[in-house]
Amino acid sequence: MTRILADLPDDDIRWLDARAAQLGQSRAAMLREAVSMYKTKSEPVHGHDWIRSGAGIWKDRKDIGDAVEWQRRERAASARPWDYDYEEVRAEFPDLFDEDHDREHEYYRKVMGSESFAPRRSGTS
Numbered sequence: 001m002t003r004i005l006a007d008l009p010d011d012d013i014r015w016l017d018a019r020a021a022q023l024g025q026s027r028a029a030m031l032r033e034a035v036s037m038y039k040t041k042s043e044p045v046h047g048h049d050w051i052r053s054g055a056g057i058w059k060d061r062k063d064i065g066d067a068v069e070w071q072r073r074e075r076a077a078s079a080r081p082w083d084y085d086y087e088e089v090r091a092e093f094p095d096l097f098d099e100d101h102d103r104e105h106e107y108y109r110k111v112m113g114s115e116s117f118a119p120r121r122s123g124t125s
């Protein structure tokens with residue numbers, strides 16, 4: 001193991017010493033642990049590791065209610081009057097739309113034709 005010399009502000013040293021005493025560790029042990037934790041969190045993500053690191057990240061969120069319902073609502077909020085599923089999305093989340101959206105939707109139905117707003121089937125665009 002290599003020794004290092006590092007300058008830290010006096011306030012940080014006092015905090016570090018107090019925390020080390022609470023945990024029954026040495027100052028050096030606390031610094032080694034801090035560097036180890038920092039290293040783990042700051043290492044570059046390779047390949048698809050980002051998927052594993054993000055999996056379940058929202059599982060303990062309490063501020064959004066049901067995560068799946070929240071996600072559906074977020075997606076619905078980006079629906080536009082020219083989207084083929086506008087009517088279906090509007091029926092499910094009526095509070096996200098107003099009369100202006102409906103007027104714009106009717107305009108697009110006239111211009112694009114009602115068939116553009118028919119339900120999509122697998123294999124078609």
